[in-house]
Amino acid sequence: MPKIRVIDVQTGQCLFECSMVESDKAYHFAAEMEKIGLDIKVQAPTLSQTLSSSLGLSQEAQAAYEESLEEEIDQHESSCCLENSDPNKTIN
Numbered sequence: 001m002p003k004i005r006v007i008d009v010q011t012g013q014c015l016f017e018c019s020m021v022e023s024d025k026a027y028h029f030a031a032e033m034e035k036i037g038l039d040i041k042v043q044a045p046t047l048s049q050t051l052s053s054s055l056g057l058s059q060e061a062q063a064a065y066e067e068s069l070e071e072e073i074d075q076h077e078s079s080c081c082l083e084n085s086d087p088n089k090t091i092n
Helices: 020-035 047-055 059-075
Strands: 003-008 014-019 040-043
Touching: 003 020, 014 020, 020 040, 047 059
Parallel strands: none
Antiparallel strands: 003 014, 003 040
């Protein structure tokens, strides 16, 4: 099952880890670490990672799925949705 991790940015060390259900604990811990001056980041699993895990995909199958998602996103970077971003422009 994917976990939420609180990582020390400087060392890369995982300082805290918990399940998605306990996400409030991770963010509370992160806030406490920032108060004492540590530069930290919170790594939470993406939707696709959570889905892959719940479906029981192997690491190889999950990597292939993630790659296919990236390719799909790359193919749509210049889609019509992004080109017509002028809020005053009307579409007929």
